Each structure stands twice: as C-alpha cells, then as structure tokens.
Amino acid sequence: MQVVDRRLNPKAKSLGNRQRFLRRAKAEIREAIRDSLKSRKVAEAEGAEKVTIRSKSLREPSFSLGRNTGQRDYILPGNEEYKVGDEIPKPQGGAGGRGSQGSPDGEGQDEFTFTLTKEEFLDLFFDDLKLPNLIKVKLKDMKAPKLARAGFTSDGPPARLNRARTMRKSMGRRMALRRPSTAEIARLEAELAAAEAENPADPGRIALLRSRLEYKQRLRRTIAYIDPIDLAYNRYERVPKPTTQAVMFCLMDASASMTEPLKDLAKRFFMLLHVFLTRYYREVHIVFIRHTSTAAEVDEDTFFRGTETGGTVISTALEEMLNVVRARYSPGDWNIYAAQASDGDNFHDDMPRCLELLDDDILPICQYFAYIETAHGERFNDTVETPVWHGYTEIAQRRRNFAMRRVAAPEDIFPVFHELFSGENAAA
Amino acid sequence: MSTARKLPKRKGNLRPLFDGPEWSFELIRKVYDAMGEIALGELGLDIYPNQIEVITAEQMLDSYSSIGMPLMYRHWSFGKRFARDEAFYKRGMRTLAYELVINSDPCISYIMEENSMTMQALVLAHAAYGHNHFFKNNYQFQMWTQPDHIIDYLSFAKSYVAECEELYGQETVEIVLDAAHALMNQGISRDLRPRPRNVAKREKERAARRREHEEATYDPIYRTLPEITREGDAEPTDVQSEQRRLGLPEENLLYFLEKNAPKLEDWQRELLRIVRLLSQYFYPQRQTKMMNEGCATFVHYEIMNRLYERGQLTDGTMLEFLHSHSSVIFQPAFNDRRFGGINPYALGFAMMNDIRRIAVEPTVEDREWFPQIAGCGDPLGTLREAWALYRDESFILQYLSPKLMRDLRLFAVDDDAKESSLEVIAIHDEQGYRNLRRRLALHYDVAAQDPNLQVTDADLSGSRRLVLTHHVRNGVLLDKTEAERTLQYLAQLWGYRVKLIESDTEGGRVLKEHEALPMP
Numbered sequence: 001m002q003v004v005d006r007r008l009n010p011k012a013k014s015l016g017n018r019q020r021f022l023r024r025a026k027a028e029i030r031e032a033i034r035d036s037l038k039s040r041k042v043a044e045a046e047g048a049e050k051v052t053i054r055s056k057s058l059r060e061p062s063f064s065l066g067r068n069t070g071q072r073d074y075i076l077p078g079n080e081e082y083k084v085g086d087e088i089p090k091p092q093g094g095a096g097g098r099g100s101q102g103s104p105d106g107e108g109q110d111e112f113t114f115t116l117t118k119e120e121f122l123d124l125f126f127d128d129l130k131l132p133n134l135i136k137v138k139l140k141d142m143k144a145p146k147l148a149r150a151g152f153t154s155d156g157p158p159a160r161l162n163r164a165r166t167m168r169k170s171m172g173r174r175m176a177l178r179r180p181s182t183a184e185i186a187r188l189e190a191e192l193a194a195a196e197a198e199n200p201a202d203p204g205r206i207a208l209l210r211s212r213l214e215y216k217q218r219l220r221r222t223i224a225y226i227d228p229i230d231l232a233y234n235r236y237e238r239v240p241k242p243t244t245q246a247v248m249f250c251l252m253d254a255s256a257s258m259t260e261p262l263k264d265l266a267k268r269f270f271m272l273l274h275v276f277l278t279r280y281y282r283e284v285h286i287v288f289i290r291h292t293s294t295a296a297e298v299d300e301d302t303f304f305r306g307t308e309t310g311g312t313v314i315s316t317a318l319e320e321m322l323n324v325v326r327a328r329y330s331p332g333d334w335n336i337y338a339a340q341a342s343d344g345d346n347f348h349d350d351m352p353r354c355l356e357l358l359d360d361d362i363l364p365i366c367q368y369f370a371y372i373e374t375a376h377g378e379r380f381n382d383t384v385e386t387p388v389w390h391g392y393t394e395i396a397q398r399r400r401n402f403a404m405r406r407v408a409a410p411e412d413i414f415p416v417f418h419e420l421f422s423g424e425n426a427a428a
Numbered sequence: 429m430s431t432a433r434k435l436p437k438r439k440g441n442l443r444p445l446f447d448g449p450e451w452s453f454e455l456i457r458k459v460y461d462a463m464g465e466i467a468l469g470e471l472g473l474d475i476y477p478n479q480i481e482v483i484t485a486e487q488m489l490d491s492y493s494s495i496g497m498p499l500m501y502r503h504w505s506f507g508k509r510f511a512r513d514e515a516f517y518k519r520g521m522r523t524l525a526y527e528l529v530i531n532s533d534p535c536i537s538y539i540m541e542e543n544s545m546t547m548q549a550l551v552l553a554h555a556a557y558g559h560n561h562f563f564k565n566n567y568q569f570q571m572w573t574q575p576d577h578i579i580d581y582l583s584f585a586k587s588y589v590a591e592c593e594e595l596y597g598q599e600t601v602e603i604v605l606d607a608a609h610a611l612m613n614q615g616i617s618r619d620l621r622p623r624p625r626n627v628a629k630r631e632k633e634r635a636a637r638r639r640e641h642e643e644a645t646y647d648p649i650y651r652t653l654p655e656i657t658r659e660g661d662a663e664p665t666d667v668q669s670e671q672r673r674l675g676l677p678e679e680n681l682l683y684f685l686e687k688n689a690p691k692l693e694d695w696q697r698e699l700l701r702i703v704r705l706l707s708q709y710f711y712p713q714r715q716t717k718m719m720n721e722g723c724a725t726f727v728h729y730e731i732m733n734r735l736y737e738r739g740q741l742t743d744g745t746m747l748e749f750l751h752s753h754s755s756v757i758f759q760p761a762f763n764d765r766r767f768g769g770i771n772p773y774a775l776g777f778a779m780m781n782d783i784r785r786i787a788v789e790p791t792v793e794d795r796e797w798f799p800q801i802a803g804c805g806d807p808l809g810t811l812r813e814a815w816a817l818y819r820d821e822s823f824i825l826q827y828l829s830p831k832l833m834r835d836l837r838l839f840a841v842d843d844d845a846k847e848s849s850l851e852v853i854a855i856h857d858e859q860g861y862r863n864l865r866r867r868l869a870l871h872y873d874v875a876a877q878d879p880n881l882q883v884t885d886a887d888l889s890g891s892r893r894l895v896l897t898h899h900v901r902n903g904v905l906l907d908k909t910e911a912e913r914t915l916q917y918l919a920q921l922w923g924y925r926v927k928l929i930e931s932d933t934e935g936g937r938v939l940k941e942h943e944a945l946p947m948p
Contacts, residue, residue: 001460001556002534003453003480006487007541013490014510020598021507060505061913062610063879063898063906070903071844075868077770078761079839079855086852088841114511115518 022120025058029116052113147236156233165232173230179223180216188213246281246335246367248274249324251317253342254290254308262374263304265407266341269372273339281335287324291317293347297324312345314388315353322361331365338362338369344386351391363399371404440738447742449544456480459549463557466734471727471808473561476575477534480556482541488528489513491538495710496528498536499582501589501702503605526752529555531563531713533575546748549741553731558724565816566719568712578709584631585702592695604696607917608682608703615682615707618875638694677882677897680704681918684883690892691923700921714874715819722776723815729753729777759836775836779823782832783811793830820872828868830861840867845903879906884929892924899933905940906930912942919944 022029032052082088152165192209195202250270252258258266270286277284288303289295292310295317321338329336346354363369371392385393389404396404445462446455460480467473483491493510494500526547528538537555539548563569574581592601608615678684682704686697713720732749735741741749759774760766783801786794787810790802801810814823839855840863854860854867870876885895896918898906911928919926923946930940 001457001478001480003456003482005453006481006483006538009483009487013487014493014506016502017493017504017507018510019507020502020504020602021511023598024504024602058504058508059913060606060609061910061917062613063881063914064910065879065904066907067845069845069905070900071842072902072904073840073842073853073867074850075770075838075840075864075871076762077759077836077838078763078767079837080761080763082839082852082855084852084855084860087849088852089849090843114515 021058022116028058147238150235150237152232153235154229154231154233156235160233160236162232162234166226166230169232170226170230173227174223174225177223178219179225180220185213185216185220188216245283245285245333246277246337247285247287247325247329248277249321249336249338250286250288250303251314251321251338251340251342252288252290252303253292253312253314253345254303255292255312255345256309257312257343257345258374262341262343265374266372267304269341269370269407270339273337273370277337285329285334287321289317289320289324291320295320311347312342313347313350314340314342315350315357318354318357318362322357325365336366338366340369340371341374342371342388343375344373344388346386346388346391348387351387354388355391355395358395358402359399363395363402366401369399369402371402373404373406375406375408438737438739440740442739444742444745445735445740446545446549446745449546451543451545451548453482455545456548456552459545460552460556462735462740463549463553463731466731467553467557467561467727470734471730472812473557473727474564475535475557475560476532476564478556478560479534479536480552481536481538483538484541485517488525488538488540489517491528496530497582498530499579499586501586501605502593503589503609504602505606505609527551527555529559530578531569531573531575532578535560535563535575544748546745547752549735549745550728550732550749550752553728554724557731558727559720561727562716562720562723562815565812566712566716566819567817568716568819572712573709581631581705585706588632588635588698588702592699596695601699603920604699605703607921608700610914610917611681611685611921612703612707613878614881615680615704616711617680617683617708618711635695635698638698642694674883674886674888676886677884679880679882681881681883681896682707684886685918685921688886688888689922690888692921696921711874712819715821715872718772718776718820718872719815719818719823720776721773722778722780723811725753725757725773725777726780726811761837778832778836779827780811782829783807783814783827785831786829791831797829798827821869821876824865824869824872828865830856833861833864838864838868840864876901880933881928892922894918894922894924894926896926896928898928898930900930900939901933903932903939908942912944915942915944916947919946922946 152162188209192206192213195206195209248270252263252266274284274286286300287297288300289297290303290308291312291314292308293313293316294310295313297320317340325331325336358369371388373386373389389406392402392404396402445459460478468475489510491498492513493506495506500506526540526543530536535556537551537560539551539555543551563575569575589601589605674684674688682700685692686700686704689697692700732741732746732753736746757771757774757777759771760768784807786798786802787804787807790798795802804810814827818826833856837856839860840853841850842853843850854863856864880899880901882897882899883894884897885893887893906928915926915928925946926944928942928944929938930942931938
C-alpha cells in the first residue's frame with residue numbers, strides 16, 4: 001500500500017477544459033452579460049459575475065427514451081396501503097424523476113448557471129479590446145517609482161538609522177550578556193567605600209569587593225553599550241507607484257429633447273466606461289453633470305431621471321467640469337476621463353466657446369474625452385450633421401484623446417465602445 | 429431497515445488505533461494494516477495493491493468533471509461539468525463524495541483532506557478493500573476492462589487528442605468528439621469480448637504508423653486523377669453480402685462509424701475509437717453499480733464493526749461512523765419528498781445482509797426459495813461467489829428474497845402514457861414476489877434500459893444513406909428533440925444522409941421516422 005499526497009499537485013487541472021467551455025459559450029455569455037448590465041447602476045456593472053445562459057452550443061444530446069409515449073413500470077419502496085389493481089392519480093408534470101428511469105442528464109439542462117471569475121468576466125467583456133496608444137503610455141507612466149518602507153537592514157546611511165529599534169536590540173543584548181548597569185557599579189563602589197571606612201577594616205571583604213568591582217568594570221568595558229550588530233536602519237525599496245485613482249465625468253444634456261430611451265443609451269455607455277476604468281484604477285470616482293442652459297453636478301438618480309426645460313448650452317457643463325476638477329480632482333493626482341452624451345443640439349453661438357474650452361483647458365488634462373451622440377429610433381443619415389457633431393469633428397481629427405460616435409439603438413453601444421477604445425480612434 | 433443494530437459488544441481489549449478527528453499519513457497506514465488483517469484474513473477478500481491519494485476538495489471537483497478519471501483528454505463538456513458542480517458545491521447544494529476509486533491496478537483511491545480520521549477509515553474500508561475486491565473479482569470487470577492498462581491508455585488518449593488539436597485545430601477536433609460523446613451510449617459491444625487492449629505505447633505507434641503511411645503514400649499526381657469509386661470493384665454485390673461485409677445489423681454505432689464511415693480521416697477514426705473504448709470501459713460499472721456499492725458498504729460495515737469489537741475503535745469513532753453509514757444507506761419511501769429512486773447503497777447493502785441471514789439462519793420460506801444457499805453456514809463464501817459471478821440484473825433475479833421485498837415494502841406500478849392514472853400491478857405478497865423481482869431486475873439491466881438502436885442498412889455504393897432502427901419496446905419512443913440533435917451529430921460523422929426508423933419490436937410496424945443531413 002502506498003499513500004501519496006497529491007494536495008500540492010498543480011491546481012486547476014481542468015483549466016484547459018474551462019477555457020474550451022468558455023470559448024464554446026462565448027456568444028451566449030456575452031449576450032447574458034449585456035442583458036444583465038441593463039438593470040445596473042453605472043458603478044455596479046462589474047458585479048455581474050454569475051451568468052445564466054441558455055445555450056444551443058452547450059447541449060449534449062444523446063439517444064434517450066421519451067417520457068410521453070408508451071408503457072413503462074416503476075418499482076417503488078415504502079408501500080403503505082396499495083393493493084394490486086389500485087389506481088393512483090399521476091403526479092403533476094408526469095412521473096418524471098422516478099425509479100431508476102430518471103436520467104440525470106436528460107432534460108431541463110438547456111439553461112445553465114455558473115460563475116465567472118472577475119478576470120474571465122472582464123476578458124469576455126472587453127474581449128479583444130485594445131487600448132489606445134495614449135492610454136498605454138499613460139499606463140506605463142503609472143509605474144513611476146516611489147520609495148516605500150521595506151523592513152530593516154543592518155547597514156545604511158546614518159540618516160536612516162532607526163533609533164528605537166537599535167536601542168531595543170542593544171538593550172536585549174546587554175541584558176543577555178549581563179552587562180552591569182551604572183547603578184550596579186555605583187552600589188559596589190559604595191559598598192567598597194563603606195567596607196574601607198569600617199573600623200576595624202576587614203581586608204578579606206575589601207579584597208573581595210574590589211575584585212568584584214574590577215570584574216564588573218571590565219565587563220562594562222568589553223561589552224559595548226551599542227554594538228554594530230545592534231544597528232538597524234530603515235530600508236526603502238523603489239516600488240512603482242501607480243496613479244490608482246481616476247475620476248470619470250459624465251456629462252449629459254438634460255433638456256426635454258433627451259428622451260428616456262436616449263438617456264438609457266447614454267447610461268449604458270457610461271456604465272461600460274466605468275467598467276473599463278475600474279479595470280485599471282483602484283478607485284474610480286464618478287461625477288455626474290447635467291446641463292440645460294445652466295449646468296450642475298447632481299447625483300446619479302437625478303442625472304438619469306430628471307428632465308428640465310430650457311435651452312442647451314454645452315459650455316456650461318464643460319465649465320462646471322473644470323470647476324469640479326479645480327476643486328477636487330487635481331490632474332496631478334487623478335486620471336481624468338470624460339464622457340459626454342447629447343442629442344447633438346446646442347445653442348449655436350455656444351459652439352466656439354465649447355471648442356475653446358475643450359482645446360485649451362479640458363483635453364490637455366484629460367486622458368480621454370468621448371462624445372457620443374444619441375438619436376431617435378432610426379439610424380443616422382450621415383448627411384445630416386448636428387451643430388455639435390459638426391463642431392467636434394475638427395477637434396476629433398486633431399486630438400488623439402478625443403473620440404466621437406453616434407449611437408441609435410442599444411445594440412450599437414457595445415460596438416461603439418469597442419471602436420472608441422480600439423487601436424485607432426478615427427472619427428466616423 | 430433490518431441493519432439498525434445496537435453497538436456490538438466488545439470482545440477484544442486491543443488499544444484504540446486512534447482517537448479524535450485528526451488524521452496523519454502514519455495513522456492511515458496503521459489503520460490500513462489493521463483492516464487488512466480483517467479484510468484479507470477473516471473476510472477472505474482478494475485485492476489489487478492499493479494506492480491511496482490524498483487530495484483537496486478542488487481536486488475532487490476536478491476528478492468529478494473528468495468522469496472520475498485521474499487523466500482525461502481535454503474537452504469543453506468537462507469544463508461545463510466542473511462549472512456546474514462547482515456552482516452546486518459553493519451554494520452548498522451538494523456535498524462531495526468522501527472518496528473516489530478507480531478500477532486500475534494498482535487500485536487508486538482518492539481521499540479528501542477535509543475528512544476526519546473516522547471518515548478516512550471508513551473510506552479505506554469502503555474503497556481500498558470493498559470496491560477493490562469487487563473490481564478484481566467480478567466477471568464483468570475481468571472480462572471487459574484491463575485495469576493495468578487503463579491509466580496508460582488514458583495518457584495515450586490525452587496526448588493523442590492534444591496532438592490532434594495541434595495539427596487540426598481545437599474546433600475541428602471538438603466536432604468529432606462532440607459527435608462521439610453524443611453516441612457514447614451506443615458505443616458498446618454488449619456481447620463480444622474485446623480483444624486485449626494494447627498499451628499506450630503500442631497504440632501510439634499504431635496511430636503514428638497510420639499517419640506515416642498516409643504521408644508516405646501521398647502522391648499529388650494521383651490526387652488529380654478522378655477518384656475511382658467503389659462502385660467499380662463492388663459492382664456485383666447484392667445487398668445481403670454487402671450487409672454481411674459490414675457486419676450488419678450492428679449495435680455499436682461508434683464502432684461501425686470508425687470502421688465504415690466513408691468520409692472520416694484516420695485521426696478522426698482514432699478519436700472515435702478512444703471514446704468507444706472509454707464507453708466500453710465504463711460499461712461494467714453501469715451494470716454493477718448496485719452490487720458494487722452493496723459489496724463496498726457491506727465490507728466497510730463489517731470491517732468497522734470487527735475493529736470495534738476488538739477494541740481498536742473508540743465509541744466516539746463508532747458513533748461518527750454509524751452516523752454517516754446510516755445516511756449512506758438511507759432509503760426514503762416513494763412518497764417522501766427526498767425520494768429519488770431506489771438507493772443503490774441501500775438495496776445493495778440490504779441484499780448482502782439478507783444473503784448472510786439466509787446462509788446462517790434461514791426461514792422455511794428461504795429454504796424453499798434458495799435451496800442451494802439456505803443454511804449453508806458459509807455466508808462470506810456465498811457472498812464472495814455472488815460478487816464474482818453476477819451483475820445487478822442477474823443478482824437481483826437470483827438473490828432478492830421475499831423477506832427483503834416485504835421489508836422494503838416494494839410495489840410495482842404501471843405507467844401508460846395514454847392513461848390518466850398509474851396502476852398498481854404487483855405488491856409484496858405471495859402473488860407478486862416473482863413479478864416484482866423480474867421487473868426490478870429489468871430496471872437494472874442496462875441493455876434493457878438504453879434504447880435498442882442498431883445500424884440496419886448502409887448503402888456504400890449508391891446514395892450512401894445510413895439507416896438506423898430503434899426497436900421500440902412497449903411503445904416507448906425516443907425523445908424527439910434529443911434524437912434529432914443526436915442524429916445530426918451522427919450525420920456529421922457519416923457524411924451523408926442518415927435515417928432513423930423507430931419500429932415496433934413485435935409487429936415491425938414503423939412508428940416514427942427521423943432524418944438528418946450533414947451540414948456542409
């Protein structure tokens with residue numbers, strides 16, 4: 001007999017199987033993820049790890065006997081009162097799952113629930129999404145080194161000497177080696193003095209005390225108060241310090257022309273952006289700014305629910321955004337992302353002001369500024385240009401961190417997001 | 429149940445082998461040896477050498493998903509199973525088995541690190557002695573499996589599939605495996621004894637030779653010539669000789685496809701063969717599930733009790749053991765919410781105990797029903813013989829006693845899809861015993877439970893249409909959607925039109941027809 005400990009064997013033996021399984025179900029899983037996103041808050045998109053799919057490609061059919069035809073029998077235990085010839089009404093839903101007939105892999109398996117790990121979820125979510133070069137550069141910059149405490153070392157520049165720790169070690173060593181304290185020496189000296197002063201003097205005791213004093217003094221000389229081995233220096237290591245926080249500005253036109261469906265489109269876009277950002281930043285703040293002819297920072301519910309009347313002046317939102325940045329999110333410490341959704345309307349005279357703000361103030365501090373234009377039901381006719389679209393086109397061509405897209409239906413969101421962050425972000 | 433006994437009296441005064449829940453490798457060895465004295469000495473078991481492997485819960489889930497084998501080729505369906513089991517396990521809807529045992533030589537048993545020492549002891553008795561003895565001695569396993577080769581064969585299969593994936597792409601390999609898995613239950617030869625299976629190395633060489641030959645005989649010039657179809661050579665064959673040549677009718681669909689499917693590449697045939705051999709390997713397990721568990725449960729119960737009688741187990745250990753033992757053999761009644769069919773552990777264990785009772789203290793009834801064993805005084809010899817020579821179906825036919833039927837209060841109901849109610853057709857009384865026993869045995873006959881499908885016609889010269897016949901018993905037709913999906917897979921392998929006829933066994937009347945064409 002042999003007992004083998006296999007517990008330390010490589011884990012996740014079935015990883016290869018799982019990858020095959022996920023590949024197989026990819027289309028369905030992606031759809032399930034997209035469905036589940038609809039009902040979530042912007043910041044909650046990532047909670048969707050449990051996935052239920054109804055999958056054609058995961059079926060494992062086999063020839064099996066049907067339940068609705070012919071004649072069969074069951075042998076059952078626990079008879080209480082039945083006699084031959086008794087009739088028993090059929091249980092609801094047929095006599096399924098009875099006796100040795102029930103095939104565990106038979107029906108009811110088309111729907112299938114399982115849990116994706118966060119990584120798998122995001123990988124599927126972003127799939128082959130490539131980051132724009134700009135962001136790649138930025139992600140590398142995040143690795144700017146920073147000194148971080150990393151324990152202690154026995155050598156180092158005097159400025160890094162850790163006194164508390166050094167003294168603790170020194171004291172421990174002195175106690176262990178029984179180095180006499182000054183008080184102990186003083187006590188001996190006093191005893192010796194007293195012995196010498198005694199009358200008649202006891203030479204034996206004096207000699208004894210003297211030799212003991214001498215011994216203690218020698219100990220004190222040989223055992224250093226602070227020895228090189230006591231020294232403890234703070235140790236620092238250079239660790240790459242990522243800028244771990246990002247703030248995401250959601251700007252939206254709240255005038256009456258933005259209907260519920262259009263807001264819904266915008267919401268999904270914001271959601272996706274948030275998921276994307278949380279993948280790279282430990283902390284992601286969201287600021288919601290809505291505007292009509294004036295702009296204000298609001299909470300999420302108001303942002304998506306409320307409708308206001310009034311004209312549309314986009315530059316107010318941009319200004320509000322700059323105010324918030326100045327007040328709370330210094331560009332040195334925060335990665336700033338902005339996403340703007342609008343139906344393309346703007347007070348005509350306002351466009352130059354918008355472009356100026358974007359060009360001079362916002363784009364220089366933003367990692368990315370994405371503009372999506374939502375439209376009612378029908379798809380866009382490319383020949384019709386809204387004032388905003390017209391105005392932004394020029395910036396989009398010039399600035400690499402500015403992107404714009406048009407979205408008409410929920411199905412458009414995912415591809416749009418894909419394109420926005422794919423290698424080239426040429427405007428449509 | 430009749431087995432609810434009190435704690436047996438202690439006769440021996442040996443020291444307990446262990447106390448408390450902690451286990452260690454040393455303790456396992458010690459307990460294993462102590463059990464060996466009883467199992468091999470007193471019970472007369474005959475086992476393969478044992479290899480006990482300690483694994484974690486995650487690894488247990490891993491093995492679950494690859495149908496309990498330590499090695500398996502890669503396939504998405506195993507990943508699916510893993511995902512499902514893991515979800516169940518994490519939600520606490522399912523507990524894991526304490527042990528998993530593989531019919532191999534040496535016999536590999538997996539035990540979980542989470543188990544307490546009592547559970548480890550139970551598992552050792554159950555798997556390393558009980559199942560092990562059954563694997564080694566039952567004729568089904570002796571006839572159909574080569575336990576000393578299975579691990580080698582699996583490792584060949586694994587690397588072969590990986591190699592194919594490398595050469596032809598994952599998706600291409602998957603198409604073949606998916607189809608083969610769908611036909612797995614029709615990949616069994618029920619009557620033939622298979623030729624001794626080759627070891628991995630030989631298999632590999634064979635596969636390599638196939639490919640080499642193909643490469644060596646590859647000739648681009650001949651490729652451009654119009655292909656000579658078989659119509660030329662096989663011109664005068666009449667239908668009958670063609671059928672004979674193909675060995676029709678053939679119940680093993682995978683075998684038939686491997687040998688005769690016109691469009692398959694050699695590597696695809698090899699994949700079919702792998703799935704077919706695996707299916708064949710598991711066939712004895714399906715046929716002896718109840719006996720196998722009954723044997724193992726009987727053995728663990730016997731060993732634990734005898735250890736206790738000798739004083740080698742503490743009272744606490746014994747109570748913990750009895751607790752899990754009784755939940756293993758729990759059989760809820762048909763009207764209980766927990767009822768999920770007859771528990772093979774319960775029936776198996778009850779039958780083993782019943783046989784012992786008949787051998788030692790038979791009643792008048794037993795003498796009449798079982799003249800050859802009643803009162804023979806050698807319960808263990810009788811049991812060992814039964815374990816060796818029967819499978820579930822024949823075992824029930826031979827040994828299920830009227831007393832046990834009464835104890836279990838068995839009754840049979842008839843379910844006719846056309847009727848609105850079920851009818852009780854036999855109960856545990858004088859008139860019902862034989863009827864009940866026959867019907868129950870039939871439920872354990874795998875061949876009678878699987879649909880009876882056969883290849884009945886294959887036209888290799890003309891339309892190349894393949895015809896399957898489902899011999900319908902008692903009017904039970906195939907599940908339509910499942911059958912059509914499976915048929916689609918079959919058509920994919922065959923490469924041409926496939927027809928499935930469901931016909932009455934008695935009258936030969938055609939009840940239903942399905943057809944499938946391969947998708948391009």
